[in-house]
């Protein structure tokens with residue numbers, strides 16, 4: 001598991017407000033939300049970033065996107081709209097080096113992002 005904070009959350013070694021879980025992926029509320037709804041969807045296995053995604057991760061990625069869809073419907077932002085983001089590397093502000101899909105919603109989001 002090592003020191004990776006999202007691996008520790010995936011192993012339930014540290015708490016998180018988990019809202020959805022499958023054998024491959026986990027979704028929980030961001031600790032520092034940037035919108036009224038801010039959820040992170042992570043693979044349980046450690047993948048450092050988008051740059052480490054391999055063809056063998058296709059089932060996992062499908063699961064993460066289906067989870068995002070389910071959460072959007074459950075949280076009732078499917079009609080109002082929401083944003084999915086993978087930050088990758090320093091210029092995108094990636095702070096945690098474990099792949100995570102941000103789901104942001106319940107407010108109007110500006111474009112282009114800062």
Ligand code: AMP
Pocket residue numbers: 005016029030031032033040086087093094095096097
């Ligand atoms: P990023 O900048 O794309 O790497 O996003 C990392 C996100 O992880 C930020 O939005 C943080 O607020 C969030 N975060 C960091 N630690 C935790 C934690 N222990 N539980 C929930 N969210 C976290």
Ligand code: ZN
Pocket residue numbers: 004005006007008045046047097098
């Ligand atoms: Zn990790």
